[in-house]
Amino acid sequence: xxxxxxxxxxxxxxxGNDKSIKCEQNLGHDTMYWYKQDSKKFxxxxxxxxxxxxxxxxxxxxxxxxxxxxxxxLNLHINSLELGDxxxxxxxxxQEGLQGQPQHFGDGxxxxxx
Amino acid sequence: xxxxxxxxxxxxxxxxxxxxxxCTYTATGYPSLFWYVQYPGxxxxxxxxxxxxxxxxxxxxxxxxxxxxxxxxxxxKGSVQVSDxxxxxxxxxRRGSNYKLTFGxxxxxxxxx
Numbered sequence: 001x002x003x004x005x006x007x008x009x010x011x012x013x014x015x016g017n018d019k020s021i022k023c024e025q026n027l028g029h030d031t032m033y034w035y036k037q038d039s040k041k042f043x044x045x046x047x048x049x050x051x052x053x054x055x056x057x058x059x060x061x062x063x064x065x066x067x068x069x070x071x072x073x074l075n076l077h078i079n080s081l082e083l084g085d086x087x088x089x090x091x092x093x094x095q096e097g098l099q100g101q102p103q104h105f106g107d108g109x110x111x112x113x114x
Numbered sequence: 115x116x117x118x119x120x121x122x123x124x125x126x127x128x129x130x131x132x133x134x135x136x137c138t139y140t141a142t143g144y145p146s147l148f149w150y151v152q153y154p155g156x157x158x159x160x161x162x163x164x165x166x167x168x169x170x171x172x173x174x175x176x177x178x179x180x181x182x183x184x185x186x187x188x189x190x191k192g193s194v195q196v197s198d199x200x201x202x203x204x205x206x207x208r209r210g211s212n213y214k215l216t217f218g219x220x221x222x223x224x225x226x227x
Contacts, residue, residue: 004157031213041152041201041220048212055212090157096213100146100165103215105157 003027006091006106013081014114021076021109023091031055032074033092033103034066043090049074050096078111086113116141116211120204120218127194127225135189135221137178137204145208147171147180147187148215152201161189161202194225 004025013019025032033056034046047066048056054066063079074091088110092103121136139145146165150158162171167182176191187204204218 033215041222043158043203043217043220045214048214050213056214092158094213099209100163100207101213102148102160102163105150105159107155107157 004091004093004104004106006089006109008109009107010110010112012112012114015081015083017081018077018079019081019111020078021089021091021111023074023076023106025072025091025093025104027093027095027104029093029095029104030071031094031096032068032071033094034074034076035090035092035105037088037090037108039087047074047076081111081113083113086111116145116206116208116214116216118204118206118216118218120202120221122219122221123201124222124224127223129196129225129227130193131225133189133191133194133198133223135202135204135223137187137189137218139185139187139204139206141206141208141216143208143210144182145206147178148205148207149176149178149187149189150203150205150217152203152220154200158203194223196225196227199223199225 031050049068088108091106094103117140148163149161162173164171164180170179201220
């Protein structure tokens, strides 16, 4: 009964490779997000989709491309991986419309670039 | 732009000690305010929230009050346990920001037995 699930949990790969992270939520939410958490635990939003429409794109390199095939899924594809991409990536979802709706987070994908 | 400032960690306490983690924010209008907790190796979990001035959020013995006049949302707990060891994040969400959560930098709390 996992609410927001991400796969894989760990991803170790070489510089220059292309990889994808998948995210699914079973909460019936209409908005999904990708966050990047660096080694100092700082969290920064990357993308947000509302009803499959991109609404936030926060100065993320073009190598990162989100895709939302439906409201329950938001995948993240990364081309030409660089050392600086090493981080933990969190997917989240929320049901917007009312004030103060919290976001629900997945357990994260730890990406390590060799 | 929106910003959240929370006290730098790490914070180390003994079990049953009183906890305060300060959080102040900058945002136009009346944002919603949140505290999230991240246990080692896990994602973020909502701890508590408040949506308007003078609201008090509470959960698991933690409390925080939305203070508009001081733009603050300090987290408190009267008696911490070893199991409270985690990273705590203060965050805000403002109407018109496309639902974006703006986080503070996080405060690592370690509680020793």
